[in-house]
Amino acid sequence: MNVFSIENMNLWYGESHALKDINLDIEEKSITALIGPSGCGKSTFIKSLNRMNDLIPNVKIEGNIKYKGHDIYSPDVDVNELRREIGMVFQKPNPFPMSIYDNVAYGPRTHGIRSKAMLDEIVEKSLQNAAIWDEVKDRLKKSALGLSGGQQQRLCIARALAVEPRVLLMDEPTSALDPISTAKVEELAVELKNNYSIIMVTHNMQQAARISDYTAFFFLGELIEMSNTDLLFSKPSDKRTEDYITGRFG
């Protein structure tokens, strides 16, 4: 089953044509890695999937982005509801300046959950699913800003999970983390794909090779190729992909 299918997508930032004629299907309950050199459009692409690009002035998008068969840019789409279903983890961990508990409870509260018992349960479950519960369970009321970078990022994952999304978009989620925290987040991503569809932008080709099921290679705003991760890394069909994954540029 495809969770996303993208047809003939083009995106402009003002005059600059940032994404060119992208066609791509994303399989549910799997990890899809988007790789490519800086400025190739992979982050722009991922931000189109939950319409975070709406916040940037002068963005124009053409083509079709279908989430579960429905065009997410059609006028009847409730953007807030869409973003609830398609969660996002950012490059730089961005916990809110409030307690760990309130960070995780923020989303559920926004969506109308008031009961203390229910919130307690969601917070605990989300933190457990993000593999950080044991580290923070004794200091839930302490500020989230006191956590280490790696812990903050897992807290942000927990915060995203707390609204029960179907998809998790991760925009270079480990680029600001040390190797041990990176390993933890990677492990977590593999764990989460049993229940969520994960789309991850990464700069790190080893990371894509290690944990993703599918890999898409972007270059200069174009999708050069996408295939099974093992296949893409062993037998890339395009010369540019081969050059990139063998480290000839980027």
Added chain:
Amino acid sequence: MKNKKNLFENSIHAIFLILGLITVASVILISLYLIFAGLPAISKIGLKEFLFGSEWASTREDPKFGILPFILTSVYGTSGAIVIGVPIGFFTAVYLAKEARPAVKRVTISAVNLLAGIPSVVYGLVGMLVLVPAIRKAFGIPDGAGLLAAILVLTVMILPSIIKVSLTSLEAVPKEYEDGSLALGASPTETYFRISVPAAKSGITASIVLGVGRGIGEAMAVMMVSGNAPNMPALFRSVRFLTTAVASEMSYSSGLQRQALFSIALVLFLFIMMINAILNYFMKKDKVD
């Protein structure tokens, strides 16, 4: 050669130091002067009688120097301006920081800056010629000059500081926080009020304290619209503020009356000091957070 250069550096250093000390010296001088000039009258009149006496009749045969009416007028007047001005200023700041289109924002900010630059005597003049007659007609009272007119003039006068300081701190909220909230499916309005405003809380509080300071220290504009009679404050009654009490009698005062005016200035000074201390507290808190 080397020594010459050192001499030059040292003299520049000394000049800057002296210039810097002028400010510090002024503050110390003013504080000491106010304390020495203000204390004698208080000790003659009695602290309790001075602060809590409800009658001010400085030129009577048997003079009374109770400044409670002035203190209360200053407190009520400033509080009134804060109660009306803070919501207006705060929501304006939120609107400018988060919603306004660039052109609207530019025009509004220029207007706010201009408002901040208008001399207070002009505020007073407009208040006297427009606001006071309007109040008289609207409420059918013999004279529109009084506490209400003063509150309204002060409200407009404190708006610029509230808007500008709140706006600065709202704009300093990292975009990552707002993105995080929106990405969770929160609406923009929810994001402003649950993420941006709490994150800018100390700056917004500081803007209010700044407004209080501006309100309590204002003399000229309120003197022109408040009627300037030393009554206990009421909305439609002619009143006198701490500032205007000093300003209106200083030119012809003498003896104990003159000393008492210095004591009023001392009380005003203490109010302002207290407000500054509160302001510093919030500024410092902002840095720690």
